[in-house]
Amino acid sequence: MSDKYAGQAGGDVETIVGPSVKVEGEFVSEGNIIIEGQVTGKIKTSKQLRVEEGAKVNADVAADSAVVSGEIRGNMRLTTTLELTPTAKVYGDVTTKTLIVSAGAVLQGHTIMDESEKSKGKSGKKSEGYDESSVAVI
Amino acid sequence: MTKALLRSSKAHLDSEKVKKELQFLIRSGGVKTITSKSKRIGLESSSAYSLERKGTDGYLYLYDSYLQDPEYKNIIANIEKRLRDFEIFGKTIKLSSFTNPKVLIEDDMRHGIKTVIIVGNDDSFIRILSRAADLNVTFGFIPVGQKKNHFAEVLGVPLNEKACEVISARKIEKLDYATINEKNFFICYLYIPAARLKVQCDESFTADLRQDKFEIAIANLLPPPFESQRFQLHPQDGQMEIYFRPAAGGMLANLMGGKKKKQISTFYFKKILLKMEKPALVIADGRESKEAMITIEINKKKLAMIVGKERQF
CATH class of the missing domain: 2.60.200.30 (Probable inorganic polyphosphate/atp-NAD kinase; domain 2)
Incomplete structure (x- = not known):
């Protein structure tokens, strides 16, 4: 596996949808998923999802965590963290414990910060990475 | 003539006696004695295979046809010597390009073969396993020659007679395989x-x-x-x-x-x-x-x- 991906996703990359690939259906994985192309349907992983710049996702997403630089149209449910980079566009409701939004990112939809889950474990993580970002919830 | 008949009937009676004794020993669990007595009265396996065994496994060695080239004569001799040293030498079959390895292996499985060793290169390895992977035997590989032996590297098997040590150690891993076009x-x-x-x-x-x-x-x-x-x-x-x-x-x-x-x-x-x-x-x-x-x-x-x-x- 390429070093780029190994570094980005904690050395445990499994599924990659390349830039010129269109995927349709229920995309389920036990490992990390990196999307650079287009996905329509559903995405589910127990690990990390990365949606790269230029990628288009038209799907409901369930993952442990996600880093979004591309576009997602659909509801997102993350167990731990959602990070939106400056080029991210998310159109849908988001449920997560921790939300990190960089300046320039777009988030349109309801955001639920799952307090009940957070109080069970990693409380206090919320503030990490917030200093240099802005949150846009319309 | 009469004397000969008497000798023959005596021998028969003796063997009958031993058989009865054997039946008694089977009931009483005296396995070692049975083996020695059965050998004495010629009750060894009637199989023409005369397999040398290590433990309870019978070994079948499938040699690819290219190994008949004189270039490989010494290598094969060295391999067979090492296999004998390790007491794992068994029946050998020289494959031709028209042989269906699955039929051969299935036939030998009926005679107690449990381990099939492919002696050859990548082509031999693939040719045999693409037909016989589903058989209920353990496979091994002895890669011969420098050319076309990438799988040996993947499996951690050294070339030529050095592979015999790996075969003898019998570290078995279960590998995935698939069916392509249901064929x-x-x-x-x-x-x-x-x-x-x-x-x-x-x-x-x-x-x-x-x-x-x-x-x-x-x-x-x-x-x-x-x-x-x-x-x-x-x-x-x-x-x-x-x-x-x-x-x-x-x-x-x-x-x-x-x-x-x-x-x-x-x-x-x-x-x-x-x-x-x-x-x-x-x-x-x-x-x-x-x-x-x-x-x-x-x-x-x-x-x-x-x-x-x-x-x-």
Whole structure:
């Protein structure tokens, strides 16, 4: 596996949808998923999802965590963290414990910060990475 | 004549007596005595195989036809000497290109063969396993010669007589294998140099790869040709990996496409259907054919293979 991906996703990359690939259906994985192309349907992983710049996702997403630089149209449910980079566009409701939004990112939809889950474990993580970002919830 | 008959009937009576004694010993559990007595009265196995055994396993050695070349005479002699040293030498069969190895192995399984050792190179390894992978035996590999022996490296088996130590150590790993087009077994790799296609994975999602020509590889025991560096093989995880990469075009296409065009897509699957727009060249475990559609489904049963410590998985 390429070093780029190994570094980005904690050395445990499994599924990659390349830039010129269109995927349709229920995309389920036990490992990390990196999307650079287009996905329509559903995405589910127990690990990390990365949606790269230029990628288009038209799907409901369930993952442990996600880093979004591309576009997602659909509801997102993350167990731990959602990070939106400056080029991210998310159109849908988001449920997560921790939300990190960089300046320039777009988030349109309801955001639920799952307090009940957070109080069970990693409380206090919320503030990490917030200093240099802005949150846009319309 | 009468004396001869008397001697014969006495011998018969003696053997009858011993048989009765044996039956008594069987009931009383005196196994060692039975063995020695059965040998004395000539009750050894009637099999013509005369297998030398280690433990309870019978060994069958399948020699590829190219080994009949005088070039390999000394190597084969050394291998057989080492196998005898380790007390694991058994029946040997020299394969011809028309032999169906599955039929041979099945026949020998009826005579107690439990371990089949392929003596040859990558071609021999694939030729035998693509037919016989589902048989209920343990496979081993003795790679002979310097050429075409990549699988030996993957399995951690050294070349020539040094492989005998690995065979003797009998470290067995269970490996994934699949069925290709519901016909042959697929063990190592599949490669399609260029095709526009649609892919259906595990009947749950489809990937459309028709807007560009893609280079495709499925890896189990060999890494894809375009991802060989620092590649980790997973032949025991119960699934297979498929890789797609936009096929290399001309210089202009490469310049216009830039770096992004070279990104590789990877999916894991248990069952996959590849539907090509036009029949395309497919190299599956070394066999070349033109195919418009390919199905590959991983088998629930695994392949028992003797491997070395230096294996790459």
